[in-house]
Amino acid sequence: MRAMRLASRSFLVPRYYFHVRRGQLTVVDQDGMELAGDIEAALEAARRGRKIAKSEALRGIPSQGGLIIVEDQWENRVVELPLDLG
Secondary structure, three states, X not given: OHHHHHHHOOOOOOEEEEEEEEOOEEEOOOOXXXXXXXXXXXXXXXXXXXXXXHXXXXXXXXXXXXXXXXXXXXXXXXXXXXXXOO
16 A cells, blocks of 8 residues: 555656846746756756847847856755856
8 A cells, every 4th residue: 555655656846947137137937947956957047048148149239148047946046157158
C-alpha cells in the first residue's frame, strides 16, 4: 500500500521568474516557467538576454545595459545576468 502512494506522488518542478531591471525600473515576471533546476534557469536567462539585445540591435536601439534577475518560486535569487550577453 505504501509503495502505491509513493508511486503516485508527483515530483516538484521549481518555477523560475525572469525579472528585467534597467536602472530604477524593474519589469516583474508574473508567470515564470517551470524548469528542472538552477542551471536550466541560468541558461534560459542567458537565452532571454541575448534575444532582448538582438531585438534592440535590429531596431537600432543602443544598448541600455540592465540585468535579468532570476528568482525561484520561494523568492530566492538564483542568478543575475547582464542583458547584453555576447
